[in-house]
Amino acid sequence: MREEDIDQILIVEHESFTLPWSREAFYNELNHNQYAVYIVLEDDGKIIGYGGVWIVLDEAHITNIAILPQYRGRKLGEALLKKVLEVAMEKGAETATLEVRVSNTPARSLYRKMGFQEGGIRKKYYTDNQEDGIVMWVKL
Ligand SMILES: CC(C)(COP(=O)(O)OP(=O)(O)OC[C@H]1O[C@@H](n2cnc3c(N)ncnc32)[C@H](O)[C@@H]1OP(=O)(O)O)[C@@H](O)C(=O)NCCC(=O)NCCS
Secondary structure (H helix, E strand, C coil): CCHHHHHHHHHHHHHHCCCCCCHHHHHHHHHHCCCEEEEEEEECCEEEEEEEEEEECCEEEEEEEEECHHHCCCCHHHHHHHHHHHHHHHCCCCEEEEEEECCCHHHHHHHHHCCCEEEEEEEEEECCCCEEEEEEEEEC
16 A cells, blocks of 8 residues: 555445544654555456554454445455465564454454454443444454
8 A cells, every 4th residue: 555545445445344544644654664564456457455464573453344235245355365475474463463343244244254263252342333343253
């Protein structure tokens, strides 16, 4: 992801999350977070998804994975997550973790398919509706 991608990323973001990240958040991730890696998925130059990870020593923390709604269900989320995990491994990560909303069946199913296990609950992790977050992890 580059700075000039942010306009299109914000469209994916707003179509995908009830608590979307701001332009500034992405700007800071790209320019001020040495641990962050963000990957975009393009269809003929149009950004249709993105994924992000923070890699700190041997642990990767997936921040976000999102696909534009009209492109979902075509194994693109799976491909994107695989790529993000691949990059994390190249940079030395040995495990990956993330949080996911209890109600997010598609994402939980995707993560399970990729070998993630459910490791714990963060109570009321999501501030918009006080929903719990499930912590998932996988050995890479
Ligand atoms: C989660 C998300 C990235 C999945 O992307 P996608 O391209 O539609 O998913 P894929 O087509 O690659 O599906 C891969 C696997 O995910 C799971 N999955 C995807 N959509 C699903 C659905 N509607 N219901 C249940 N499982 C689903 C399945 O395990 C699927 O494997 P299968 O097709 O062999 O059953 C997409 O739904 C999305 O952008 N959601 C909004 C943002 C979000 O919630 N991100 C995760 C934050 S933690």
